[in-house]
Amino acid sequence: MIEAQQATLKEKLKEVFGYNQFRGKQELIMKNILDKKNTFVIMPTGAGKSLCYQLPAISQEGTAIVVSPLIALMKNQVDTLNALGVNARFLNSTLSKTEVNRVKKEVLNGDLKLLYVAPESLTKEENVAFLQKAHISFAAIDEAHCISEWGHDFRPEYRKIKAILQQIADIPVIALTATATPKVQLDIQKNLNMEKANVFKSSFNRDNLFYEVRPKNQAKKQLIRFLNDRKGKSGIIYCLSRKKVEEIAEFLNVNGFNAAPYHAGLDGNMRMKNQDDFLNEDVDVIVATIAFGMGIDKPDVRFVVHYDTPKSVEGYYQETGRAGRDGLVGDCLMFYSYNDILKLEKFNKDKPVTEKENAKLLLEEMSSYAESSVCRRKQLLHYFGETYHEPCGKCDNCTHPKEKFQAKEEMIIALKTVKLTGERFGINHLVNVIRGSKDQYVTSYSHDQLEVHGVGSEKEPEFWKSVIRQTMLNGYLDKDIENIGVLKMNEAGEEFLKDPKDIEFTINHIYTDVGDEDQ
Numbered sequence: 001m002i003e004a005q006q007a008t009l010k011e012k013l014k015e016v017f018g019y020n021q022f023r024g025k026q027e028l029i030m031k032n033i034l035d036k037k038n039t040f041v042i043m044p045t046g047a048g049k050s051l052c053y054q055l056p057a058i059s060q061e062g063t064a065i066v067v068s069p070l071i072a073l074m075k076n077q078v079d080t081l082n083a084l085g086v087n088a089r090f091l092n093s094t095l096s097k098t099e100v101n102r103v104k105k106e107v108l109n110g111d112l113k114l115l116y117v118a119p120e121s122l123t124k125e126e127n128v129a130f131l132q133k134a135h136i137s138f139a140a141i142d143e144a145h146c147i148s149e150w151g152h153d154f155r156p157e158y159r160k161i162k163a164i165l166q167q168i169a170d171i172p173v174i175a176l177t178a179t180a181t182p183k184v185q186l187d188i189q190k191n192l193n194m195e196k197a198n199v200f201k202s203s204f205n206r207d208n209l210f211y212e213v214r215p216k217n218q219a220k221k222q223l224i225r226f227l228n229d230r231k232g233k234s235g236i237i238y239c240l241s242r243k244k245v246e247e248i249a250e251f252l253n254v255n256g257f258n259a260a261p262y263h264a265g266l267d268g269n270m271r272m273k274n275q276d277d278f279l280n281e282d283v284d285v286i287v288a289t290i291a292f293g294m295g296i297d298k299p300d301v302r303f304v305v306h307y308d309t310p311k312s313v314e315g316y317y318q319e320t321g322r323a324g325r326d327g328l329v330g331d332c333l334m335f336y337s338y339n340d341i342l343k344l345e346k347f348n349k350d351k352p353v354t355e356k357e358n359a360k361l362l363l364e365e366m367s368s369y370a371e372s373s374v375c376r377r378k379q380l381l382h383y384f385g386e387t388y389h390e391p392c393g394k395c396d397n398c399t400h401p402k403e404k405f406q407a408k409e410e411m412i413i414a415l416k417t418v419k420l421t422g423e424r425f426g427i428n429h430l431v432n433v434i435r436g437s438k439d440q441y442v443t444s445y446s447h448d449q450l451e452v453h454g455v456g457s458e459k460e461p462e463f464w465k466s467v468i469r470q471t472m473l474n475g476y477l478d479k480d481i482e483n484i485g486v487l488k489m490n491e492a493g494e495e496f497l498k499d500p501k502d503i504e505f506t507i508n509h510i511y512t513d514v515g516d517e518d519q
């Protein structure tokens, strides 16, 4: 890239946005785009992803296409850019014919720097034809995890984007997401045909957030106590159903808290009013379904409560991420009940098989997270492919640690079992082998002949599952990203087998539900 462009970036950063410095890898990312290379950005919410494509769009000739999944998000960004004096527009189903024509004219004149489009609009033939005539600088795909069925927010239209872009022009692509587990990341890269793209990933650690999981016993009472300690502070309480949202909002108001409901069943005006009241601090607590939050930028949310157990760890992490965006403390409390998991499973029963299995796996990961006694931060970061060395000191499992044991021998057994069974199996089969099961899978693969078969028969299945999970969390086993559920050896694991060291694991604590969980 020419030096002049680099200087321009820095100048424009100050001139247009009023910022003195780039954050994290922003500048590297922008240079990559200006160098016309494909770019993949994985950064947590609030890290400053939008600027990564906005600034390069402003700094060069032509119009950048920005694919964005939500009309509200698009409008928000376009309004902000217009207020900064940047010529940006959106193209989606809310525009009239006259408005569409005006936007098109601006693109063809070369006046427009950024054109936001919904995937549904991008794939329309007439739009493709018009974009072919325009001078397009590059394409940005925001919320790129929508491409993946393994993400928490799958949008089938997203899968068509690449083919459409190829028809439009030979332009570099920048894909951005805040939620890429290694599996989702691979899926995005494959779908966009950008396996060779430069990947910029920053840590997902949010060190001002405190994570806590409590059994859902007498949850209403617990909630009142939790809120009493945070009177007058802003917070979000997530519930699974609209009915529960209404119920909890009313319950809180009756108990003297200033709360309002938010869900897709409320009429538009009411929803808007409750959201505005929350943003303007006329309401302290918003009780909401997960419909609330995407694109909401309230910096001083002091707590996020999951009253019901969430559907996936990824979704949960996104939602907790709305706390403490100003960098000050944020408390994330989740109530866990296995009953909730079963309820969620029931919701999925009519889905196609693969979707159902995927949803089930996400739920299993959720309950494994909730029931575990390992540092929460370590588990969450592991989910995003990061190894974190506990204790973090800011989670329930760190501040109230559970009992530990010397796990060297157990870990050797776990690793050997993965290796000897050929790195082709998931946790249940591995545990069956270790505990000496003679079920048809174990026998048909002759795994009852292995030296590890039955060596752990005196311990419960949960104990061994926990050993295997902790082996993985500590970075000695990998999840196979091609085959969901399958565990594989890695270098650290092989090394450990050659030269085993002392290592402590926590004794897993399992929550049992007590009758009146919801009272």
Ligand code: ADP
Binding pocket: 019, 020, 021, 022, 023, 026, 043, 044, 045, 046, 047, 048, 049, 050, 051
């Ligand atoms: P993301 O899309 O990653 O969730 P945003 O793009 O919405 O994050 O950015 C979050 C906030 O950080 C915005 O208010 C944005 O203006 C601000 N921001 C981004 N980059 C910088 C920077 N270099 N210096 C200061 N503030 C920044």
Ligand code: ZN
Binding pocket: 374, 375, 376, 377, 378, 390, 391, 392, 393, 394, 395, 396, 397, 398
């Ligand atoms: Zn911790």
